[in-house]
Amino acid sequence: MPKIKINGKEVEVPQGSTVIQAFKAAGQDICHYCWHPGLSVAGVCRLCMVQIEGMPRLQIACNTEVKDGMVVNNTSEAVKETVRWGMDFHLINHPLDCPICDQAGECGLQEQYMQFGSYDPEMAEPKVKKHKVVDLGPTVVLDSERCILCSRCVRFTDEVSKTHELGIFNRGDRSEIGVVEGKPLDNNYSLNTVDICPVGALTSKDFRFRQRVWYLKDADSICPGCSTGCNVKVHYNEEGLWRVKPRYNPDVNGYWMCDSGRDTYKFVNVQTRLLAGKIGQRGSWAEKSPAEATRSVAQRLNEVVEQSGPDAVAVVVTGQYTNEEYADLFKFLVQDLKVKNIFHWLNNPEKTTEFDGLLLRGDLNPNTQGLEGAFKANVGKGNWEDLQVGLSGGKIKLALVFGPENQSSFPDIKEKVQMLSQAQSMVWFTACHSADLDEAGCETWQIPLKTYIEKSGSFTNFQGKVQTFKVGTTVVPQALTVSEVCELLAGRDLNWALRPKSLGGAKANYATTHRGAL
Amino acid sequence: MEVKLLSEHYEKPEFQKLEGYKKHGGYQVLSKALKMDPKAIIEEVKASGLRGRGGAGFPTGTKWSFLPANGEPRYLLCNADEGEPGTFKDRLMMERAPHQLIEGMLISAFAIGSKKSYIYIRGEYDYPIAVVRAAIGEAYKAGYLGKNILGSGFDHDMDVYAGAGAYICGEETGMISSLEGLKGQPKLKPPFPAIQGYLRKPTIVNNVETLAAVKYIIRDGAAAYRKYGTEKSAGTKLFSVSGNVVRPGNYEVPLGIPLKTLINDVCGGLRPGRQLKAVIPGGSSAPVLTAEESWKVTMDYEALAQMGSMLGSGAVIVIDDSNNMVDMLSVLMHFYHHESCGQCTPCREGTGWLNKIVHRILHGHGETKDLDLISKVAQQMMGKTICALSDAAAMPAISFVTKFRDEFESHIRKGGHTAQVRGAAHA
Numbered sequence: 001m002p003k004i005k006i007n008g009k010e011v012e013v014p015q016g017s018t019v020i021q022a023f024k025a026a027g028q029d030i031c032h033y034c035w036h037p038g039l040s041v042a043g044v045c046r047l048c049m050v051q052i053e054g055m056p057r058l059q060i061a062c063n064t065e066v067k068d069g070m071v072v073n074n075t076s077e078a079v080k081e082t083v084r085w086g087m088d089f090h091l092i093n094h095p096l097d098c099p100i101c102d103q104a105g106e107c108g109l110q111e112q113y114m115q116f117g118s119y120d121p122e123m124a125e126p127k128v129k130k131h132k133v134v135d136l137g138p139t140v141v142l143d144s145e146r147c148i149l150c151s152r153c154v155r156f157t158d159e160v161s162k163t164h165e166l167g168i169f170n171r172g173d174r175s176e177i178g179v180v181e182g183k184p185l186d187n188n189y190s191l192n193t194v195d196i197c198p199v200g201a202l203t204s205k206d207f208r209f210r211q212r213v214w215y216l217k218d219a220d221s222i223c224p225g226c227s228t229g230c231n232v233k234v235h236y237n238e239e240g241l242w243r244v245k246p247r248y249n250p251d252v253n254g255y256w257m258c259d260s261g262r263d264t265y266k267f268v269n270v271q272t273r274l275l276a277g278k279i280g281q282r283g284s285w286a287e288k289s290p291a292e293a294t295r296s297v298a299q300r301l302n303e304v305v306e307q308s309g310p311d312a313v314a315v316v317v318t319g320q321y322t323n324e325e326y327a328d329l330f331k332f333l334v335q336d337l338k339v340k341n342i343f344h345w346l347n348n349p350e351k352t353t354e355f356d357g358l359l360l361r362g363d364l365n366p367n368t369q370g371l372e373g374a375f376k377a378n379v380g381k382g383n384w385e386d387l388q389v390g391l392s393g394g395k396i397k398l399a400l401v402f403g404p405e406n407q408s409s410f411p412d413i414k415e416k417v418q419m420l421s422q423a424q425s426m427v428w429f430t431a432c433h434s435a436d437l438d439e440a441g442c443e444t445w446q447i448p449l450k451t452y453i454e455k456s457g458s459f460t461n462f463q464g465k466v467q468t469f470k471v472g473t474t475v476v477p478q479a480l481t482v483s484e485v486c487e488l489l490a491g492r493d494l495n496w497a498l499r500p501k502s503l504g505g506a507k508a509n510y511a512t513t514h515r516g517a518l
Numbered sequence: 519m520e521v522k523l524l525s526e527h528y529e530k531p532e533f534q535k536l537e538g539y540k541k542h543g544g545y546q547v548l549s550k551a552l553k554m555d556p557k558a559i560i561e562e563v564k565a566s567g568l569r570g571r572g573g574a575g576f577p578t579g580t581k582w583s584f585l586p587a588n589g590e591p592r593y594l595l596c597n598a599d600e601g602e603p604g605t606f607k608d609r610l611m612m613e614r615a616p617h618q619l620i621e622g623m624l625i626s627a628f629a630i631g632s633k634k635s636y637i638y639i640r641g642e643y644d645y646p647i648a649v650v651r652a653a654i655g656e657a658y659k660a661g662y663l664g665k666n667i668l669g670s671g672f673d674h675d676m677d678v679y680a681g682a683g684a685y686i687c688g689e690e691t692g693m694i695s696s697l698e699g700l701k702g703q704p705k706l707k708p709p710f711p712a713i714q715g716y717l718r719k720p721t722i723v724n725n726v727e728t729l730a731a732v733k734y735i736i737r738d739g740a741a742a743y744r745k746y747g748t749e750k751s752a753g754t755k756l757f758s759v760s761g762n763v764v765r766p767g768n769y770e771v772p773l774g775i776p777l778k779t780l781i782n783d784v785c786g787g788l789r790p791g792r793q794l795k796a797v798i799p800g801g802s803s804a805p806v807l808t809a810e811e812s813w814k815v816t817m818d819y820e821a822l823a824q825m826g827s828m829l830g831s832g833a834v835i836v837i838d839d840s841n842n843m844v845d846m847l848s849v850l851m852h853f854y855h856h857e858s859c860g861q862c863t864p865c866r867e868g869t870g871w872l873n874k875i876v877h878r879i880l881h882g883h884g885e886t887k888d889l890d891l892i893s894k895v896a897q898q899m900m901g902k903t904i905c906a907l908s909d910a911a912a913m914p915a916i917s918f919v920t921k922f923r924d925e926f927e928s929h930i931r932k933g934g935h936t937a938q939v940r941g942a943a944h945a
Binding site (some may be wrong): 003041042043044045046047049057058065081082085086089090093094122125126128148168170171172173174175476 | 559684701706708855856858859860861862863864866867868869870871874875878891894898899901902903
C-alpha cells in the first residue's frame with residue numbers, strides 16, 4: 001500500500017486511492033463540493049486543490065491517484081488563495097436567501113465558506129437569474145439559482161438509480177439542472193438527490209419549510225421499512241419525527257436509502273398512534289391505561305389457560321419487532337405458558353423474494369429473519385389452515401396478535417381482523433390505531449406498543465446481519481414494548497421510574513399525514 | 519515571404535476533385551507510405567519537428583508515440599472544428615484540397631495503426647462539410663478508402679461528423695464527448711485520449727493542417743521540411759490574417775517570419791494613414807501584443823512565448839488605431855462567456871463576471887479599480903480548470919487591461935463616451 005504525506009502527516013492508503021480519499025483517511029480537512037464518495041469523479045468544483053511536490057501546477061485531489069512517497073499539502077498560501085477564490089466563484093451568483101433556505105444550518109456553502117472562505121467579496125454585478133421553484137417530480141423541488149452545478153444529482157440518477165431523469169441544460173453560467181418534459185424525477189430513490197445536494201437547490205417536498213434544521217435533534221436507527229435494514233438517522237424534536245436520512249454503512253446500504261423508507265417516520269408521530277389501551281368491540285370502547293389494560297389481558301389469559309388449556313390460545317406475530325422482544329415473547333409463551341399455536345403473519349408472502357436491484361426488498365418487515373429464528377429455537381410455525389379450523393370450531397378462545405407497526409405495508413389487516421374476531425376474545429398489540437380494528441366484532445383489547453425509534457434492540461436483516469439500535473426519542477411514553485407486555489402478562493410489574501418520558505408536548509404535526517406540495 | 523507547400527495548388531479549382539488532385543501527384547505519397555514501416559513514418563514525423571497546428575503546438579510525433587503499443591481499435595480524429603475566433607485556415611484547406619487532408623490522414627492512420635477516423639467539422643461549415651463528404655465518396659470509389667487500400671492489406675474507414683458549432687468542441691476531449699453523442703464538454707485528464715479517448719479507446723486528435731502537413735513530410739522527408747522555419751518551430755504555417763490590413767487572408771509562410779514582414783509585405787500593410795495599435799497573434803485567446811512588441815516579434819512558438827503570448831492557431835488579428843480596446847475586449851469577453859461549457863466553476867462564473875465588468879466599463883459605468891479586479895479574477899481563472907477555455911478567456915483580459923491600461927482608464931474617465939466604440943459613428 002502506498003504511503004503519502006499529507007500536511008506533514010503520513011498515511012497509508014489502499015492502492016488506487018485518490019488524494020482526496022487519503023485526506024479523509026488522514027483526517028485532514030479539504031474543501032470540496034462535487035466529489036462524493038459514492039459517485040464517480042466529476043472534478044468540476046475545482047475546490048479540492050492541493051499542492052503536490054514536484055508538480056508545477058495545483059492539482060485537484062479527487063482525480064489524482066496516490067503514488068508512493070507523494071508529499072501533498074493544502075495549507076500553502078497558494079492553495080488557500082485558490083480555494084478562497086474558488087468559493088467566491090461559487091458564491092457570486094448564489095442568492096443570499098439563507099434565512100428562507102431549507103439547507104441553512106446544514107449547507108456546504110455556509111460551512112465551507114466559514115472554514116475555507118472568509119474573504120471580502122468584490123462581486124458588484126447583478127446576479128444571474130434562473131428558474132425558481134421548479135417542480136422536478138412528486139418528491140423534489142429545484143431552485144436553480146441556489147444550484148452550484150456540482151452535478152452530484154445528475155451522477156446519482158445516472159450511476160446509482162440508473163433512471164437518468166436529470167441533466168444539465170444550457171451552457172456556461174446559464175446552465176441549469178432539469179428534467180426532460182414528460183419524464184419527471186420519479187423513482188423510489190429520488191430523495192437521495194436532496195441529501196447529496198450540497199446547497200439548498202434540491203429540497204424535499206416532504207420537508208421543505210417544515211422545520212429549521214438547527215431545531216432538530218438526530219438519532220441513529222435502523223429503517224424498519226423492509227428486510228434490508230438500511231442504517232438511518234432520524235431527525236426529531238419535541239413535536240415528533242420530521243425526516244429520516246440514510247447513514248453510511250458499506251455492508252448494508254452504502255450512502256443511500258429508498259424513498260419509501262423515508263416515510264417510516266410518519267407512523268411514529270402521535271396523530272397515527274394508539275395512545276391508550278382500549279377494551280370493547282365495534283361501537284363501544286372503553287379506554288384504560290396501557291398497563292392496566294394489559295393486566296386485564298393477563299387475567300383473561302390465565303382464565304383461558306386454566307379452563308381450556310394453552311391450546312385454546314393462539315398467537316399471531318409479525319416480523320416487525322426486535323430480536324430481544326421475540327426472545328421474551330417466546331420464552332413467556334412457550335416456556336411459561338406452553339402455548340403451541342403460534343403463527344407467522346407475513347404480509348405479501350408472494351413478494352418476499354423480490355428485490356429492486358438496489359436496496360428495497362419485497363419482504364417489508366425489518367426482522368423476518370429474527371422471527372424465523374425465534375420460531376426455530378422454540379416451536380414450529382403454526383399452519384394458518386389449522387388456525388382457521390381452530391377459530392371456526394370454537395377451539396381457540398383467545399387470540400393474541402402482535403400486529404404490524406407499519407400498517408402501510410400490511411394490506412390484509414381488515415381480513416385478519418375479521419378472521420381472528422371468530423375467537424371469543426382478541427388482543428391486538430399495535431403501535432398505531434386502525435379503523436379496521438375499531439370495527440372488530442368480538443371482545444377486543446387494543447394495547448399501544450412502542451415503535452422502533454422508541455426502543456432499544458436489534459433487527460436481523462435479510463443477510464442475517466444483526467443490527468442493534470438504541471432509543472432515539474419517545475413519542476408516546478405510555479406505550480409498551482413487547483418485552484414489557486410479557487412482564488405484565490406474567491403478572492410482574494414494570495420499573496416505572498426507569499421508563500422514558502416524552503420529550504415534550506405533542507403538537508399538531510400535519511407533515512406526518514400530508515405529502516408536501518410546491 | 520510566402521512558401522507554398524501545402525497551399526501550392528489551392529488556386530486551382532480542379533484540385534478539389536480527385537481527378538485534378540491526382541494530376542498534381544495526388545495519393546502518390548500514400549502509396550509510398552503504405553510500403554514503409556509504420557514506425558518509420560512516426561520517426562520521420564518526429565524528426566521533422568512538426569508541432570500541432572491547432573493551437574497548443576504539441577509535437578505531433580511525440581503525441582502519436584503516447585499510444586499504447588498494442589490494442590485495437592484505435593481512432594484518428596481530425597479536428598476541423600476551427601472555433602478560435604480569427605482562424606479560417608482549415609476551412610480553406612478543406613474547401614480547396616479535401617483529398618490532401620484525406621491523404622494526410624490515411625498516412626497518419628497507417629502510422630498509428632488506426633482503421634477508423636472521423637473528421638469533426640464545425641456545423642457552420644456547410645460548404646466544407648459537403649466538399650469533404652464528396653471527396654470521401656470519391657476516395658472510396660477509387661479504392662483509397664475501405665478494405666485493402668492500394669493492395670497493401672491496410673483497411674481504413676473515414677467519416678465526417680458535423681458539430682453543432684460550440685467553441686468548446688474544438689478542445690480535443692470536448693470534441694470526443696460531442697462525437698460520442700454527449701454534451702460537448704471536456705473530460706477530466708487523466709486518462710488522456712491517447713490511452714482512453716473516443717469510446718474509451720486509444721485516440722489521436724490532430725488538426726487539419728497538421729494532418730495535411732504529414733503528407734509533405736513523408737513526400738520530401740523530414741530534412742526537407744525542416745528547411746523551413748526555425749530549429750524548434752519547423753516547417754510552414756498557414757496564417758489567417760484578419761483585421762485592419764490591406765489584404766487580409768490565408769497565407770502560408772515559414773515559421774519564424776517577422777510579424778512585420780507578414781503584415782507589411784505579405785498582407786500589403788495597414789490602410790493608409792493608420793497606425794498599428796495592437797496585434798492578437800494566435801487567435802482570440804492569445805495575449806495581445808502592443809504595436810511595439812508586434813514590430814519586433816517573429817512568428818514562431820518560442821519567440822511569441824517569450825513575448826508572453828502564443829502562436830495558437832495562427833490567427834493574426836491586426837488592430838489599428840481606429841479601434842477602441844475596451845470595445846475589442848468586450849467582444850472577446852462576450853464570446854468566452856457565451857462559449858464556456860459551464861462545467862468548472864471558475865470558468866463558468868469567471869467568464870460571466872469578466873463579461874459583466876467589461877461591459878459595465880464599456881457603457882460608462884466603470885471605475886479604475888475594476889481594472890485591477892479584472893486582472894485578479896482572470897488570474898484566478900488560469901490553470902484551475904479541466905480545459906484551457908478558462909485560460910483562453912483570462913489571457914486576453916489580463917493582457918488588454920495591463921497593456922492598454924491608459925486607454926481603459928481614459929474610457930472610464932470619459933464615462934464611456936469614446937468616439938471609436940462600435941456603432942458610435944452611427945449613433
